[in-house]
Structure formats: C-alpha cells, structure tokens
Amino acid sequence: MSALEKLASLFKSFPGIGPRQARRFVYFLLTRNKDYIEELVSLIQEVKKGIKVCQSCQRFFNGNTKLPTCGTCNDKNRNSEILMIVEKDVDFEAVEKSGGYNGYYFILGGSVPILEKEPEKKIRQRELVQLLEQKLKNSDLKEIIFAFSINAEGENTVFYLTNLLQPIVFEKEIKFTTLGRGLSTGLEVEYSDTETLKNALKNRG
Amino acid sequence: MSALEKLASLFKSFPGIGPRQARRFVYFLLTRNKDYIEELVSLIQEVKKGIKVCQSCQRFFNGNTKLPTCGTCNDKNRNSEILMIVEKDVDFEAVEKSGGYNGYYFILGGSVPILEKEPEKKIRQRELVQLLEQKLKNSDLKEIIFAFSINAEGENTVFYLTNLLQPIVFEKEIKFTTLGRGLSTGLEVEYSDTETLKNALKNRG
Amino acid sequence: MSALEKLASLFKSFPGIGPRQARRFVYFLLTRNKDYIEELVSLIQEVKKGIKVCQSCQRFFNGNTKLPTCGTCNDKNRNSEILMIVEKDVDFEAVEKSGGYNGYYFILGGSVPILEKEPEKKIRQRELVQLLEQKLKNSDLKEIIFAFSINAEGENTVFYLTNLLQPIVFEKEIKFTTLGRGLSTGLEVEYSDTETLKNALKNRG
Amino acid sequence: MSALEKLASLFKSFPGIGPRQARRFVYFLLTRNKDYIEELVSLIQEVKKGIKVCQSCQRFFNGNTKLPTCGTCNDKNRNSEILMIVEKDVDFEAVEKSGGYNGYYFILGGSVPILEKEPEKKIRQRELVQLLEQKLKNSDLKEIIFAFSINAEGENTVFYLTNLLQPIVFEKEIKFTTLGRGLSTGLEVEYSDTETLKNALKNRG
Numbered sequence: 042m043s044a045l046e047k048l049a050s051l052f053k054s055f056p057g058i059g060p061r062q063a064r065r066f067v068y069f070l071l072t073r074n075k076d077y078i079e080e081l082v083s084l085i086q087e088v089k090k091g092i093k094v095c096q097s098c099q100r101f102f103n104g105n106t107k108l109p110t111c112g113t114c115n116d117k118n119r120n121s122e123i124l125m126i127v128e129k130d131v132d133f134e135a136v137e138k139s140g141g142y143n144g145y146y147f148i149l150g151g152s153v154p155i156l157e158k159e160p161e162k163k164i165r166q167r168e169l170v171q172l173l174e175q176k177l178k179n180s181d182l183k184e185i186i187f188a189f190s191i192n193a194e195g196e197n198t199v200f201y202l203t204n205l206l207q208p209i210v211f212e213k214e215i216k217f218t219t220l221g222r223g224l225s226t227g228l229e230v231e232y233s234d235t236e237t238l239k240n241a242l243k244n245r246g
Numbered sequence: 247m248s249a250l251e252k253l254a255s256l257f258k259s260f261p262g263i264g265p266r267q268a269r270r271f272v273y274f275l276l277t278r279n280k281d282y283i284e285e286l287v288s289l290i291q292e293v294k295k296g297i298k299v300c301q302s303c304q305r306f307f308n309g310n311t312k313l314p315t316c317g318t319c320n321d322k323n324r325n326s327e328i329l330m331i332v333e334k335d336v337d338f339e340a341v342e343k344s345g346g347y348n349g350y351y352f353i354l355g356g357s358v359p360i361l362e363k364e365p366e367k368k369i370r371q372r373e374l375v376q377l378l379e380q381k382l383k384n385s386d387l388k389e390i391i392f393a394f395s396i397n398a399e400g401e402n403t404v405f406y407l408t409n410l411l412q413p414i415v416f417e418k419e420i421k422f423t424t425l426g427r428g429l430s431t432g433l434e435v436e437y438s439d440t441e442t443l444k445n446a447l448k449n450r451g
Numbered sequence: 452m453s454a455l456e457k458l459a460s461l462f463k464s465f466p467g468i469g470p471r472q473a474r475r476f477v478y479f480l481l482t483r484n485k486d487y488i489e490e491l492v493s494l495i496q497e498v499k500k501g502i503k504v505c506q507s508c509q510r511f512f513n514g515n516t517k518l519p520t521c522g523t524c525n526d527k528n529r530n531s532e533i534l535m536i537v538e539k540d541v542d543f544e545a546v547e548k549s550g551g552y553n554g555y556y557f558i559l560g561g562s563v564p565i566l567e568k569e570p571e572k573k574i575r576q577r578e579l580v581q582l583l584e585q586k587l588k589n590s591d592l593k594e595i596i597f598a599f600s601i602n603a604e605g606e607n608t609v610f611y612l613t614n615l616l617q618p619i620v621f622e623k624e625i626k627f628t629t630l631g632r633g634l635s636t637g638l639e640v641e642y643s644d645t646e647t648l649k650n651a652l653k654n655r656g
Numbered sequence: 657m658s659a660l661e662k663l664a665s666l667f668k669s670f671p672g673i674g675p676r677q678a679r680r681f682v683y684f685l686l687t688r689n690k691d692y693i694e695e696l697v698s699l700i701q702e703v704k705k706g707i708k709v710c711q712s713c714q715r716f717f718n719g720n721t722k723l724p725t726c727g728t729c730n731d732k733n734r735n736s737e738i739l740m741i742v743e744k745d746v747d748f749e750a751v752e753k754s755g756g757y758n759g760y761y762f763i764l765g766g767s768v769p770i771l772e773k774e775p776e777k778k779i780r781q782r783e784l785v786q787l788l789e790q791k792l793k794n795s796d797l798k799e800i801i802f803a804f805s806i807n808a809e810g811e812n813t814v815f816y817l818t819n820l821l822q823p824i825v826f827e828k829e830i831k832f833t834t835l836g837r838g839l840s841t842g843l844e845v846e847y848s849d850t851e852t853l854k855n856a857l858k859n860r861g
Binding site: 541549550551552596598601632634635637638645647648652654655 | 834
C-alpha cells in the first residue's frame with residue numbers, strides 16, 4: 042500500500058468520512074503548498090500536546106496554564122448550585138453558545154445504550170461519582186441537569202444515571218432535572234409528535 | 247384535451263402533487279374496478295355535503311346534527327378558560343391526538359406572511375374577533391394560546407394577532423401565551439439552535 | 452367511521468400517498484367549491500368509461516372511436532420492424548415524449564421479481580405471446596427492444612422474457628435488444644459505477 | 657485563537673467539510689493515541705514528498721522511481737491510438753476501476769464554466785496542447801475521448817476543447833468522441849429525461 046493509500050485509509054477512520062471523501066482529502070492535500078502542509082502537521086502535533094483533560098468536568102481544554110482544571114470550572118462567578126451533565130464536548134459548546142446557562146458542567150464521554158451490559162465502560166462513571174462526592178462536601182449543589190438528546194438512548198442514560206446517583210445524594214436535597222421538551226425552531230405543529238405537543242402545552246408561556 | 251388529461255390536470259391541483267404523480271393517479275384509477283370508483287365518487291360527493299363549518303371554531307366537522315357548532319365546541323366539560331388558536335384543521339387534530347389539551351379552539355385558516363399588505367384576507371380575522379367578543383361577554387376566558395409553527399411566519403402571525411386582539415381584551419385579565427419551545431423528540435443537543443437550547447434550559451424540570 | 456375518514460382512507464390507497472397527505476386531500480376538497488367537486492366527480496366517472504385497453508399494445512387509450520386498438524398501434528407510418536416492450540403506461544409516455552422511437556409498443560403491465568414463483572401472473576404473458584404470434588405471421592418484425600429499468604428486477608424480466616420468447620421466434624431472424632446503458636443526464640464520472648462506465652466507453656461516439 | 661480552533665479552521669478548508677464536522681475531527685484526534693497522531697502526521701508529510709505529478713498525463717503518482725512519468729503512461733501495452741481526457745484524478749481512478757479502457761489519459765485539472773472569461777486558467781491547457789503536439793509526432797493517435805460529467809459545465813468543456821484542439825489536429829485523421837449516454841445503473845425508464853432516452857435508444861444492443 043502506497044503512502045497515498047495509507048493516508049486515505051487513515052482519513053477513512055475520521056468521523057463521517059467514507060472511502061471516496063478520504064481519497065478527495067488526499068488529493069486535496071497534494072494540491073496544497075508546503076506552508077499549508079507544515080501548518081496542518083504542526084497544528085495536529087500541537088493540539089494534542091497543548092490540550093489537557095480537565096480534572097473536574099473532563100472536557101478537553103487548551104492547557105497553557107499549570108492548572109489541572111479548565112477555565113469554566115475555575116470560574117468562581119458561575120452558579121455552583123447547578124451541575125449539567127452532557128454527553129460530549131460539542132454539546133458543552135452548544136450550550137455555552139446559547140448563553141442560557143451559567144452553572145458548571147460534567148462531560149459524560151458517552152451514553153448508555155438500552156440493554157448495555159457494561160454501562161460503566163461506556164461513560165465516565167468513576168469520574169462523575171468522584172466529582173459529585175467532592176461537590177457534596179464542598180459546595181451548595183442543588184440541581185443536576187441531565188442534558189441529553191431526546192431519544193431512547195438519551196432517556197436510558199437519564200434512567201441509568203438517576204439510579205446510580207440517587208444513593209449518593211439521597212440525604213441532600215438535590216433535584217434531578219432534564220432539558221425542557223417542546224417545539225424546537227423550525228418545527229410545524231402538524232408534524233409534532235404527541236410527546237412534544239404535550240410538553241409544549243405544559244411549558245407554554 | 248382528453249378526459250384522462252383533464253383529470254390528471256385536476257389531480258395536479260391537489261396539495262403536494264406534481265404532473266407525474268397526477269398521471270399515476272389517473273392510471274391507478276383506470277386499473278380499479280367499478281365498485282372502487284363508485285365508492286370514491288360517492289364519498290367525494292358526500293364529504294362535502296355531510297361536512298359543515300363550525301360557527302364557533304370554524305373547523306370542518308361531520309354535521310349530521312342540526313347544531314351549527316361542532317362536538318368539541320359543544321362539549322361543556324372542556325375548560326372554558328382557555329382558547330387555542332391554530333392555523334389549520336390538521337393542527338387541531340394533532341393537538342387533540344396529543345391528549346394534552348382540554349380547552350376550546352379557533353381555526354385561523356391561514357397565517358400572516360411577513361410584510362403582507364392585506365393580512366385580513368389571509369386569516370379568519372372577522373370570525374376570530376366575533377368569537378372573542380362573544381366569549382368576553384359570556385365566559386370566563388383567561389388565556390389565549392397561539393399554537394403556531396416555530397418559524398418567521400408563525401412568529402409574525404403571533405405579532406399580528408397580539409396587536410389585533412390587545413385592544414379587544416384590554417380591560418379583562420387575559421393572558422396571551424405561545425407553545426413552549428424546547429427539545430423536540432429526536433433532537434440532539436449538538437444540533438440544537440441557541441433559541442431552542444435557551445428555552446429547553448428555562449423549561450427544564 | 453365518518454365520510455371524511457372513509458375518503459381519507461381511500462386516498463391512502465392512491466400510489467405514494469400516506470395517511471397525512473390523504474387527510475390533506477380531504478381538507479383540500481372541503482375548501483373547493485361545488486363546480487370543482489362536480490368536475491372532479493364527472494371526470495373520475497368519465498375517465499373509466501371513455502378509456503379502453505388497446506387490444507394490441509394493452510395500453511389505456513382514449514377510445515372515442517369504435518376501433519379496438521389505439522392510435523399508436525393504428526398508425527401505419529410507424530416502423531413495423533421494431534417492437535418495444537415497456538413495463539407500464541408512463542414508460543410508454545416517457546419514450547414517446549423523447550421523440551427517439553418510431554416503432555410499435557407492448558405494455559407488459561408489470562415486471563418479474565427475482566425468484567418469483569408465478570411470473571405469468573405478474574405480467575401480460577398471454578397477451579404478449581398472442582401479439583407476437585400474430586406479428587410473426589403478418590409483419591416484417593426484426594427486433595424486440597426490452598425497455599426496462601436498470602436494476603435487478605428489470606434484468607430478471609429481460610431474462611424471463613428472453614427464455615419465454617426465444618422458442619416462439621426461433622425460426623425467424625429476430626434480434627432481442629435492451630436500451631443502451633451509459634452516463635445519464637446529470638451523472639458525474641466520479642460517481643459512475645463500473646458497469647455504467649464500461650458501457651459509456653463502449654457506446655462512445 | 658487556540659491551536660484547537662486553528663486546526664478546526666484548517667479542517668474547514670477540506671473539501672465538503674463544514675464548521676461542525678471540522679470540530680468533530682479535532683475532538684476525534686484528541687481522543688487518538690500518540691501512535692495514531694504520529695502515523696497521521698508522518699503520512700501527511702510523506703504523501704506530498706513521495707508523490708510526483710506525471711509529466712505526461714499530469715496525474716499525481718507514487719514516484720518512488722526516477723521516471724518523470726507515471727506507471728500508466730509508461731505502460732507500453734496500452735492502446736496508443738486513444739487518449740482520454742478526464743477532469744480529475746478520481747475520475748481517472750473510476751475509469752481504471754471499470755476495467756473497460758486500455759488507452760492513455762490526460763488529467764485536465766478542472767472544467768470550463770459557461771461564460772468563463774479566462775478558461776485557460778481553469779484547466780491545464782498548455783500541458784494538454786504540449787502532450788498532443790508530442791503525440792502527433794510520435795504516436796498513432798486516432799481518437800480523443802472527452803470523458804466529462806453530463807451537465808452544462810461538462811458540455812461547455814467539450815465545446816471549448818474541441819475548438820482549442822481542432823486547429824492542432826486538423827491535418828491528421830483524429831476523431832473526437834464523448835462517453836456514451838444512456839440509462840445508468842439504477843435509473844428507471846419513467847424518470848429518464850428525453851436526452852437520456854434518445855441516446856439509450858440509439859445505443860441499444
């Protein structure tokens with residue numbers, strides 16, 4: 042296998058990339074000049090080096106500092122009464138971009154499929170329990186938001202985490218919540234399912 | 247133009263039907279037996295005859311009774327404090343099917359496009375104002391729900407109706423509400439827009 | 452079930468129509484005036500009455516004449532050396548519209564699925580054999596074109612008909628052909644499959 | 657801008673990649689181990705180094721040899737009477753994979769949009785003219801195949817090249833051809849356009 046074919050095969054392992062687009066990437070790189078290639082290579086090397094995993098929320102962050110935790114977790118102005126659990130880094134980014142949330146986060150790193158036999162291997166269970174035990178000692182945590190996608194696997198993850206965390210928080214007054222369901226932007230009433238409409242009615246205002 | 251072509255051209259006027267599917271309908275009918283055709287024809291004739299427009303909510307209903315209003319409007323067990331305004335009959339059906347609503351309805355019959363010069367021709371404005379004036383006299387109406395699709399035209403319709411109805415209800419304590427926005431079934435956090443996420447956070451529970 | 456629901460359920464049997472669009476059709480008809488409904492009903496009744504099945508090519512045609520065969524089959528200016536077998540009436544229309552063919556037709560009325568146990572029930576086998584025997588006696592037929600879609604079922608139909616017709620024509624010099632394969636309008640070289648490219652190369656010019 | 661953001665922005669310049677998928681790529685790389693990153697980086701560096709542009713057909717090839725031309729151009733067993741002009745390297749690959757062609761190639765490197773003012777900047781015009789002049793002296797070239805996509809830009813490129821090359825070849829007997837049009841795999845007769853059907857009829861066999 043030539044370098045060209047090896048590179049195409051690596052690109053094929055990128056998320057969402059098939060064999061055809063993988064080859065397009067290779068030909069695309071072949072037509073780039075030396076500066077482009079050098080910048081790409083040095084950024085790929087750098088990104089892994091410069092990035093740390095936050096010891097608190099577990100998200101990737103640009104760790105130029107000596108701190109073991111990310112800027113969001115270090116931010117004292119955030120509301121320490123709420124912890125939001127999301128599945129992945131891009132979900133964290135979407136919520137931050139919305140500007141509607143000012144609490145802390147935990148990146149679960151995955152979700153729990155229905156009938157999964159080893160759920161603890163699919164998610165950052167140990168890290169979540171650890172963070173929670175620590176927050177229960179030191180903070181005024183009052184609410185945990187499960188911010189997962191609205192589908193069977195998301196709901197199963199909520200169910201699994203509720204059972205997992207209930208015994209840990211049971212003596213404290215901590216509320217488990219989920220993101221509000223309703224009509225999302227662009228949705229037409231006619232095409233809304235029953236569950237969505239019921240919630241849209243409940244959450245009207 | 248032959249009967250075949252004339253019929254295809256009529257089918258082309260059906261909602262969502264292009265010339266190709268219109269011809270398919272014709273060939274489909276040609277292969278049906280006499281009973282099928284007779285049933286189709288008699289149902290088309292009957293449906294128009296049997297159906298009345300409800301004098302209250304303006305929806306089509308199966309009017310075997312002498313009453314000028316539909317079964318939903320006649321149902322005394324419904325919550326007379328709420329009136330929901332929807333765009334069309336299928337929206338009414340979707341909300342009823344959800345089982346989450348027990349008030350009364352008004353079918354607006356359309357929506358108001360942005361910059362529309364004659365909005366009163368696009369919707370059942372006169373009928374709405376009439377119904378409202380009557381309800382203000384005789385009922386304990388406390389809330390009007392605008393249940394429109396979440397897009398620019400839907401929002402414009404809310405804006406237009408708010409301005410239209412405010413002067414009519416101004417001395418009463420009547421609340422204008424809209425359907426709650428949030429994550430609809432199947433939506434992933436990552437792909438949610440800012441507005442949807444903000445509302446999903448606000449409506450969490 | 453009300454007339455409205457019965458009609459929706461009939462529309463659901465139309466090709467390509469789901470329950471939602473079926474209801475839309477009903478509401479659409481409810482908003483039409485009396486003239487529209489009357490024209491629709493009379494055309495549906497008329498179309499079946501006015502249309503005959505051509506005794507030769509088996510297609511539906513507007514039979515205002517006393518003739519048992521359609522205008523195309525009656526047209527003496529067509530090339531009697533070629534007979535094209537298509538699956539359905541709309542295929543006949545597409546070929547006629549292309550203006551590239553001047554021979555005669557036979558509408559097979561279906562295709563033969565792979566592993567079908569009773570292929571003779573899926574297609575107009577008896578009528579085809581009859582037409583062919585008659586043409587072999589009276590005409591200068593030299594070529595039969597199988598004009599089917601380029602997929603497994605289309606190819607299986609070619610295979611089935613070849614085996615069926617070979618014994619009938621075997622003493623005559625009659626050629627069996629299929630439509631030329633190649634690049635169709637809009638297709639990009641990069642996305643063409645091997646079979647299409649091979650044929651596009653063979654048929655270059 | 658952090659290394660993470662810079663890398664996402666570089667990935668966004670890859671063909672077919674939007675901002676969201678670009679970020680996914682970055683997070684994907686963050687979760688890869690050191691070996692994966694090192695292999696990726698070294699292949700990206702290597703691919704550009706190891707790859708040459710063939711001096712004859714202009715395609716990229718794995719140039720471990722000292723030869724200035726690629727293996728395909730060096731292959732003496734190919735049919736020197738035919739030259740196929742394709743738009744890009746992946747088109748060359750698709751044709752080779754089809755196994756239906758045994759002549760030589762030229763990679764045009766682009767196509768000519770309609771009303772383009774500087775077509776010579778969009779394609780490898782100089783290299784094509786050079787190759788052709790050389791082939792006219794030394795080889796028995798008899799046919800040039802324009803193997804472009806079946807759309808307006810593809811047809812315009814054929815038109816432009818025909819005008820460009822005619823004066824060069826005019827004293828020789830050289831035929832200009834294009835790929836055969838017809839039904840491509842998966843296409844249904846009913847949905848075929850007039851041009852495709854006409855050609856499918858012409859190329860039947």
